[in-house]
Amino acid sequence: MGNKASSRLQRRWNFWGYLFILPNFLGFVAFMLVPIIMALVFSFTNYDIISRMDFIGIENYINLFQDDQFIVSLLNTLWYSVLTVPIGVVLALLLAVMFNRQIRGIAIFRTFVFIPVITSMVAVSLVWSMLYEDNSGLLNIVLNSLGLPSVHWLTDTNLAMISIAIMSIWKGLGYNMTIFLAGLQGVPGELYEAATIDGANSPQKFWHITVPMIGPTTYFVSLMALIGSLQTFDQINIMTQGGPVDATKTLSFYLYQYGFSYYKMGYACAAAYVLFLLVFVVSMIQNISSKKWADLT
Amino acid sequence: MKAKKFLALLLAGALALGAFSGCGSNDSGSASKAESKSESSKAETGETNAKSDAKLEIWVYGWEKASADKIQEDTASYKDATGVEIKVTPIASDSYSTKVQATLAGGTNPDMLFLDAGVQSTQLASKGKLLGLKEYGVEEYKDKFYESVWDTLVYKDDVYGLRITANNLALYYNKSLFANAGLEEPTADWTWDDLRSAAKTLTTDGTYGLDLPIYNDNGGYCWTWLPFLWSNGGEFANEDRTEAIFNSKEGVEALEFWKAMVQEDKSVPLQAAPSGVNRFTSGAVAMTIDGPWSLSTFVSDPEFKDNFGVVPMPQKAEKATVVGGEGVAIFSSTKYPQEAYDYLVHLCCSDFTQIFWENWITIPPQPEFKDFYADNETYGKYLQVFSDQMEHSHTRPFTPTWPQIEDAVGLNLQGYMFDKSDDAQASLDKAAEEVTKLMQEE
Numbered sequence: 081m082g083n084k085a086s087s088r089l090q091r092r093w094n095f096w097g098y099l100f101i102l103p104n105f106l107g108f109v110a111f112m113l114v115p116i117i118m119a120l121v122f123s124f125t126n127y128d129i130i131s132r133m134d135f136i137g138i139e140n141y142i143n144l145f146q147d148d149q150f151i152v153s154l155l156n157t158l159w160y161s162v163l164t165v166p167i168g169v170v171l172a173l174l175l176a177v178m179f180n181r182q183i184r185g186i187a188i189f190r191t192f193v194f195i196p197v198i199t200s201m202v203a204v205s206l207v208w209s210m211l212y213e214d215n216s217g218l219l220n221i222v223l224n225s226l227g228l229p230s231v232h233w234l235t236d237t238n239l240a241m242i243s244i245a246i247m248s249i250w251k252g253l254g255y256n257m258t259i260f261l262a263g264l265q266g267v268p269g270e271l272y273e274a275a276t277i278d279g280a281n282s283p284q285k286f287w288h289i290t291v292p293m294i295g296p297t298t299y300f301v302s303l304m305a306l307i308g309s310l311q312t313f314d315q316i317n318i319m320t321q322g323g324p325v326d327a328t329k330t331l332s333f334y335l336y337q338y339g340f341s342y343y344k345m346g347y348a349c350a351a352a353y354v355l356f357l358l359v360f361v362v363s364m365i366q367n368i369s370s371k372k373w374a375d376l377t
Numbered sequence: 378m379k380a381k382k383f384l385a386l387l388l389a390g391a392l393a394l395g396a397f398s399g400c401g402s403n404d405s406g407s408a409s410k411a412e413s414k415s416e417s418s419k420a421e422t423g424e425t426n427a428k429s430d431a432k433l434e435i436w437v438y439g440w441e442k443a444s445a446d447k448i449q450e451d452t453a454s455y456k457d458a459t460g461v462e463i464k465v466t467p468i469a470s471d472s473y474s475t476k477v478q479a480t481l482a483g484g485t486n487p488d489m490l491f492l493d494a495g496v497q498s499t500q501l502a503s504k505g506k507l508l509g510l511k512e513y514g515v516e517e518y519k520d521k522f523y524e525s526v527w528d529t530l531v532y533k534d535d536v537y538g539l540r541i542t543a544n545n546l547a548l549y550y551n552k553s554l555f556a557n558a559g560l561e562e563p564t565a566d567w568t569w570d571d572l573r574s575a576a577k578t579l580t581t582d583g584t585y586g587l588d589l590p591i592y593n594d595n596g597g598y599c600w601t602w603l604p605f606l607w608s609n610g611g612e613f614a615n616e617d618r619t620e621a622i623f624n625s626k627e628g629v630e631a632l633e634f635w636k637a638m639v640q641e642d643k644s645v646p647l648q649a650a651p652s653g654v655n656r657f658t659s660g661a662v663a664m665t666i667d668g669p670w671s672l673s674t675f676v677s678d679p680e681f682k683d684n685f686g687v688v689p690m691p692q693k694a695e696k697a698t699v700v701g702g703e704g705v706a707i708f709s710s711t712k713y714p715q716e717a718y719d720y721l722v723h724l725c726c727s728d729f730t731q732i733f734w735e736n737w738i739t740i741p742p743q744p745e746f747k748d749f750y751a752d753n754e755t756y757g758k759y760l761q762v763f764s765d766q767m768e769h770s771h772t773r774p775f776t777p778t779w780p781q782i783e784d785a786v787g788l789n790l791q792g793y794m795f796d797k798s799d800d801a802q803a804s805l806d807k808a809a810e811e812v813t814k815l816m817q818e819e
Contacts, residue, residue, distance in 0.1 A: 214648045232647070321649075
């Protein structure tokens, strides 16, 4: 009898539990799950939003890989990830270690680093495109006043992506740093005390205590940074629109053009699924490889 | 206990409601309201009036508020005269074409719409979404319009609307920068060489001679480069619009001319201006190629308003510019095609039409009104230049894939501007090959 009562209680709890997650779940189904499945279906059609949706097999996918611009966008996207993820994560960790101490006013410094994170990407991009201006931009004015030549931040086809990466690293630094700070606070102080007694110096403590202990945090931060970097769109759309020529065209920008300028939605969905696959594979690789260095248990 | 349970249920319900109210309630709400409104008015007027009881909805540009208001005011007298009830819906600019696509997909589109003549009309017409107007006798109005203007709404032997406005590109220049450089101001028969040498002279520390859209605005690149191609005697595509032919000798010359200014003279800025910054009014460039829509910006700047002038596009073999502007079209799904056509004529080819030119800084698409702005104190002298230039204007060879064609042209030719390639012919050949493929698509 006691058993029966508790299972009834359990059922009642379940009912309320499901009821409370229902609103969010419905939103998830309507705005995420259904569109994700529909996009997969669309990717095998010539869907143009208004007049047709014929099944054309894998033609979109074949066309994708025959399009120079798609390959360029793919390579640009990977290049951007290579530029932003390692440097972004390492810098964030260093900053976190630096700020992880009780000094007067440290909260102010943390806040300063975090401000770019809460500023909208649109505003940040607009300001940075002014900083990067060839003639009247602040960066070149400073360089010139130091007797250095101007740098063509956004007008050199080889440099434009690097300039965008610099801005993006700066923008994301505070977020990653905050996560790292949380990770650092979870490292038991005894470990450092013991190491100090044993005569370890600061770099040794960093490499042999801090880095291994925050493995899961590093894993989380780098995975999120990677996924974000593969989907970069906002700053491209505002600062360069993929230019000069196609030097900063990313996959997200490419598929946006096809979906919403050319209305080739089927094709754009196929590009989106290639992007999804890319994110999936890269995350998996990282997941497997991280088992070696991040203790995720 | 009971009360707690009740509260929890209430809370869950409120949460669920909150999640729902976020989605689409706006659209469905206003749509059903509109429906019930038209139902009730049908009951009131339908039987007693022998005139048409048609109800038409038309989408107009929300950002052209003055003309939208005039259309709204006019609906009452139009209803008295014809019995047709017009519902005017102003739509905001940034979402206009997306909204058109979305409502077409959902089958909730209006009966008529304002549209970008050529780009948008060809795309919609090719999908069978616009009403062909030949069978309604639209061609009786053909002679009223400039040929280039009329042609923008022609697609595959049918006509898909009438034009309300026109515009084209001309050369704006900064008077004080010309004076400082000791140069004569540009004239109506300036040549390419005049343009290039002036741009070179005007280029100093911090000032460029001429602004050209070579950075990232692919559509703008094509649109601004076309007058140069045409002026040199070149053509973009063959008559059937099935093959790109701009990789001709004329095309190569037009492209090399731009490159010479960009890379040799360095009189053109390589970078796009950050949004919100107008390089021309700020004096960062001395000349720019732009349309009449920018006049209100130039004139509203008190320090700049008397400091600029405008002349026709510089010429080489002949005078040429590109025509753009807006039109009105009817969706093929309308229940009242004849009434819609009559209203279209009322908007575009009647005495009422003049309200567009009175309230919208633009060019009349009808040669009969060539001097419409002659007495306008603020804009007259500038608009006259554009208006006079209409006779040299060309239509872009629209196909349903035009936005993609513009990007293909822009991308390949920008590669040449940015020295990714130093072979003008090869860049044009590659662009032409891509454009031909796009023209033949479907």
